[in-house]
Amino acid sequence: MAETTFIVKIKRQAAPDEAVRWQEFEIRYRPHLNIITCLRDIAEKPVTRDGNGTTPVAYDANCLEEVCGACAMLINGYPRQACSALVDNLEKPIRLEPLTKFPLIRDLQVDRSIMFENLKRMQCWVPIDGTYAIGPGPRMSPAEQEIVYPMSRCITCGNCLEVCPKVNGRTQFVGAAIISQVRLFNMHPTGKMHARERLEAMMGPGGIQDCDNAQNCVKVCPKNIPLTESNNEINRQVLKHAIWDWLNWSEGPTKRDEEWKRTGIQR
Amino acid sequence: MREPKIIVVGGGLAGLMATIRIAESGVPVELFSIVPVKRSHSVCAQGGINAAKNLKGEGDSAWIHFDDTIYGGDFLANQPLVKGMCEAAPAIIDLLDRMGVTFNRTPEGLLDFRRFGGTLYHRTAFAGATTGQQLLYALDEQVRRFESEDKVKKFEAWTFLSVVLDEKKICRGICAMDLKTMQVRTFPADAVIFCTGGIGAIFRQTTNSVVCTGSAQSALFQQGVYYANGEFIQVHPTAIPGEDKCRLMSESLRGEGGRVWVPKKAGDTRPARSIPENERFYFLEEWYPKYGNLVPRDVATRAIYKIVFEQKMGLSGLNAVYLDLTHLPREMLDRKLEGVLEIYQKFVGTDPREEPMKVFPAMHYTMGGLWVDNEHQATNVPGIYAAGECEYQYHGANRLGANSLLSCIYGGMLAGPAAVKYARNLEKGCESVPSPVYDAERSRQQEANDSLLHQQGSENPMTIWKELGEWMTEHVTVIRLNANLQKTLNKLDELSDRFAHVNLADRTQWANQTLQFTRELGNMIVLSKAITMGALARNETRGAHYKPEFPERDDKNWLKTTKASYDSGRIKLEYEPVDISLIPPRSRKY
Numbered sequence: 001m002a003e004t005t006f007i008v009k010i011k012r013q014a015a016p017d018e019a020v021r022w023q024e025f026e027i028r029y030r031p032h033l034n035i036i037t038c039l040r041d042i043a044e045k046p047v048t049r050d051g052n053g054t055t056p057v058a059y060d061a062n063c064l065e066e067v068c069g070a071c072a073m074l075i076n077g078y079p080r081q082a083c084s085a086l087v088d089n090l091e092k093p094i095r096l097e098p099l100t101k102f103p104l105i106r107d108l109q110v111d112r113s114i115m116f117e118n119l120k121r122m123q124c125w126v127p128i129d130g131t132y133a134i135g136p137g138p139r140m141s142p143a144e145q146e147i148v149y150p151m152s153r154c155i156t157c158g159n160c161l162e163v164c165p166k167v168n169g170r171t172q173f174v175g176a177a178i179i180s181q182v183r184l185f186n187m188h189p190t191g192k193m194h195a196r197e198r199l200e201a202m203m204g205p206g207g208i209q210d211c212d213n214a215q216n217c218v219k220v221c222p223k224n225i226p227l228t229e230s231n232n233e234i235n236r237q238v239l240k241h242a243i244w245d246w247l248n249w250s251e252g253p254t255k256r257d258e259e260w261k262r263t264g265i266q267r
Numbered sequence: 268m269r270e271p272k273i274i275v276v277g278g279g280l281a282g283l284m285a286t287i288r289i290a291e292s293g294v295p296v297e298l299f300s301i302v303p304v305k306r307s308h309s310v311c312a313q314g315g316i317n318a319a320k321n322l323k324g325e326g327d328s329a330w331i332h333f334d335d336t337i338y339g340g341d342f343l344a345n346q347p348l349v350k351g352m353c354e355a356a357p358a359i360i361d362l363l364d365r366m367g368v369t370f371n372r373t374p375e376g377l378l379d380f381r382r383f384g385g386t387l388y389h390r391t392a393f394a395g396a397t398t399g400q401q402l403l404y405a406l407d408e409q410v411r412r413f414e415s416e417d418k419v420k421k422f423e424a425w426t427f428l429s430v431v432l433d434e435k436k437i438c439r440g441i442c443a444m445d446l447k448t449m450q451v452r453t454f455p456a457d458a459v460i461f462c463t464g465g466i467g468a469i470f471r472q473t474t475n476s477v478v479c480t481g482s483a484q485s486a487l488f489q490q491g492v493y494y495a496n497g498e499f500i501q502v503h504p505t506a507i508p509g510e511d512k513c514r515l516m517s518e519s520l521r522g523e524g525g526r527v528w529v530p531k532k533a534g535d536t537r538p539a540r541s542i543p544e545n546e547r548f549y550f551l552e553e554w555y556p557k558y559g560n561l562v563p564r565d566v567a568t569r570a571i572y573k574i575v576f577e578q579k580m581g582l583s584g585l586n587a588v589y590l591d592l593t594h595l596p597r598e599m600l601d602r603k604l605e606g607v608l609e610i611y612q613k614f615v616g617t618d619p620r621e622e623p624m625k626v627f628p629a630m631h632y633t634m635g636g637l638w639v640d641n642e643h644q645a646t647n648v649p650g651i652y653a654a655g656e657c658e659y660q661y662h663g664a665n666r667l668g669a670n671s672l673l674s675c676i677y678g679g680m681l682a683g684p685a686a687v688k689y690a691r692n693l694e695k696g697c698e699s700v701p702s703p704v705y706d707a708e709r710s711r712q713q714e715a716n717d718s719l720l721h722q723q724g725s726e727n728p729m730t731i732w733k734e735l736g737e738w739m740t741e742h743v744t745v746i747r748l749n750a751n752l753q754k755t756l757n758k759l760d761e762l763s764d765r766f767a768h769v770n771l772a773d774r775t776q777w778a779n780q781t782l783q784f785t786r787e788l789g790n791m792i793v794l795s796k797a798i799t800m801g802a803l804a805r806n807e808t809r810g811a812h813y814k815p816e817f818p819e820r821d822d823k824n825w826l827k828t829t830k831a832s833y834d835s836g837r838i839k840l841e842y843e844p845v846d847i848s849l850i851p852p853r854s855r856k857y
Contacts, residue, residue, distance in 0.1 A: 014775065014777065015777045015778075030510065032509065032510070032614075032615075033510070034511060034614075036511045036512075037510050037511045040511065040729065043729050043772070043781070044727060044729035044730060044733075045727075046772045046773075053772070054772075055772055055773040055775065055781070056772055056773055056780065056781050058778050058780050059780075060302075061477050062302050062306050062307075062308070062476045062477050062478055063306070063308065063310055063311050063476045063477075064476065064477065064511055064512040064514075065311065065512065065514045065515075065610050065614070066610070066613065067310045067311060067397065067400050067606075068302070068306040068307075068308075068310050068311075068476065069305070069306055070302060070306045083511075083512075084613045084614065086614070086616075105447060105778050106777060106778040109778060112303075113303070113423070116303060116305065116411070119408075119411060120411050120414065120415050123412075123415075124408060124411070125367075125408035125409060125411060125412045126365070126366055126367035126405075126408070127412065128362075128365050128366055128409070130291060131287060131288060131291060131362055131680070133358035133361070133362070134365075135361060136361045136364060136365075137361060137363075137364030137365040137366075137367075138364075138365075139372075139375075139376035139377065140372055140376055141372065141376050142371070142372040142373070142374060142376075144372075145369055145370070145371060145372045146602070148369050149369040149394065149395055152369045152394070152401055152404065153395075153397060153400065153606070155310075155400075156303075156305055156306075185367070188367045190365065190367070191367060
């Protein structure tokens with residue numbers, strides 16, 4: 001009996017300034033295959049369907065269980081992680097392309113460092129005093145933990161940016177993943193003491209005002225993070241912050257700063 | 268006073284913690300990582316992190332944690348550092364909590380703790396079932412903060428190739444390769460801390476991530492750093508077998524009440540849930556009444572092997588047993604274990620809340636690693652430090668669950684300040700090293716690349732890797748027979764010979780992952796030899812190292828640390844005594 005095979009079409013590009021070409025590969029079917037295994041099969045025998053030798057396909061991957069975020073790509077046109085994309089569940093032939101909203105490196109590999117830069121710009125951290133043993137952290141109710149935990153599972157895969165109409169060459173929009181992280185840190189008992197800095201960054205270029213509520217982001221998040229909820233919440237916080245500032249400007253910066261220190265941002 | 272220069276290689280938990288400690292002391296750090304550090308393998312840790320906080324009124328203490336760890340490791344770990352780690356653990360949890368880790372909470376708003384293997388206490392703090400991810404992110408955020416203050420400079424998508432040693436064999440920096448441009452460059456430093464993680468790729472089918480090849484450790488080994496206790500390899504009892512990866516099903520599933528069983532009748536084909544309670548064999552509970560499903564990993568793994576291979580009671584036609592959660596409340600499962608259940612559901616396709624999972628042991632962790640001293644995480648080569656899974660100190664012959672995140676963070680906390688102190692006390696800093704020292708190392712590494720890129724051979728690196736993985740998994744994991752270990756050594760020699768004729772399917776100079784992997788593969792073969800030689804020599808059974816021909820622990824002859832060294836292609840084993848000054852060895856029976 002002839003063995004079952006299926007076809008994978010891959011968009012190849014040897015380098016950013018090289019020509020784009022499509023190649024087709026015939027893969028031997030086994031149950032439970034994922035896209036990573038297909039790419040490894042090709043690396044072991046880099047020959048296209050029409051018998052031409054080629055180079056192994058470049059792609060990013062690490063954990064292979066959908067917690068590191070590395071292997072995001074377009075699979076049949078849809079942004080998702082290659083590790084959890086099972087061949088059994090995909091329409092054939094399978095089409096693989098790199099994400100389009102990030103600079104291409106090679107083949108399916110793109111450079112998503114802008115996301116990490118934006119996390120820096122939005123000050124997504126809890127500013128601790130130091131790593132010394134200075135006692136326990138703040139208490140938190142289980143209910144609150146259950147709200148923040150899903151947000152803390154963001155794997156920075158970039159899927160939400162890929163489908164966002166406002167992430168394009170014309171804006172600097174940071175995208176839903178980053179906005180959700182701002183919300184996460186603005187909720188933390190210590191993090192919220194510095195909510196103001198994050199909100200001001202969010203009012204700057206590429207901030208929340210660029211979101212036009214297309215709501216594509218939430219549909220492609222592999223971790224089911226309530227991204228649109230986060231967008232709305234940060235929008236609300238930014239508005240509140242702006243109004244507060246406007247109402248208090250006549251009191252002078254000192255009073256306003258004191259007030260901020262005292263209250264922080266209430267969620 | 269001159270400012271010292273420190274490099275950290277590896278951006279998992281240990282590397283990030285070391286980086287934070289160095290930056291905090293005002294010394295600049297250069298941090299190298301193959302992947303963006305936020306994607307490091309620490310994200311895969313699921314169940315939790317141990318600390319004897321004693322918040323459940325059980326009378327837990329750092330000493331009991333220490334004793335559990337030493338006993339769990341079958342008395343092979345040097346005791347003082349392990350004690351230090353267990354004593355530091357509660358403050359480490361507090362620190363992580365202050366950094367914003369979303370730990371699960373009790374109704375009072377305190378941290379919740381669960382039980383893990385090899386202990387009778389609720390000692391494991393957790394953030395759902397993605398604790399490693401949450402911890403890594405917290406440290407990543409702190410490092411990003413230092414990065415924004417220009418105290419840390421990251422080199423992501425760079426791979427470490429070798430250290431630069433001066434004529435006195437003192438480490439003066441590293442040689443690394445940019446994975447985009449394939450440029451090979453040297454970076455001077457006064458001290459280098461290696462936090463390069465696990466070696467799973469050597470076994471190919473493993474719970475480890477793609478980057479866990481052990482290549483850096485092997486490169487260091489080949490440059491004169493001792494490799495200690497390499498033969499101690501942990502095989503986790505419960506994973507989903509897979510062609511590309513074995514996906515871990517955390518010990519926390521059993522910690523929260525999951526039960527392991529097989530049908531009493533071999534070959535029973537009825538659906539799991541229709542098999543009545545009295546026709547199920549809960550073999551761990553029956554064989555180990557005190558610890559039940561929470562015996563340490565080496566014990567549980569051997570029990571599963573016994574069921575499947577000796578007693579032929581594996582699930583019909585499969586090398587698998589059930590890990591059953593279906594009796595547990597759904598709400599609890601979702602609140603505490605969702606991350607793992609989601610992985611099972613996505614990769615297997617059935618809901619583990621409804622159907623018992625089918626699991627089998629998989630290579631998971633190396634207790635052995637780079638030799639470091641008993642105080643400072645310093646290797647035998649001046650200027651080289653190591654922390655995390657890549658070194659050997661904390662787990663003896665078998666690691667207890669939820670101790671790895673702890674040892675990573677503790678090791679990083681020690682290594683950072685130790686490296687700073689060493690660098691500050693150096694008579695002459697790296698700037699005084701003549702440039703030919705750097706040039707020579709750079710040329711050596713560039714030549715290694717060039718010869719791989721130009722040679723015309725007949726061997727495919729992926730094929731060699733497959734064979735390496737098959738042999739190492741079959742003969743150097745759960746059951747070790749001397750005849751097979753010897754055969755494996757012969758096979759490794761064959762693979763080395765074939766590796767010399769490897770043919771690269773990609774000869775380009777841009778993002779060439781084939782070149783990167785082939786260099787790693789060469790190092791993997793060398794490290795495999797050290798591991799296999801250690802296993803062959805050690806004629807006893809201790810922790811994860813099980814030899815049916817020598818079924819007892821032999822303290823008289825083997826209560827000692829294996830130290831492998833490398834000299835121009837030859838590997839030599841020597842031994843040193845274990846520091847057992849605090850807890851006298853006793854026999855290990857769960």
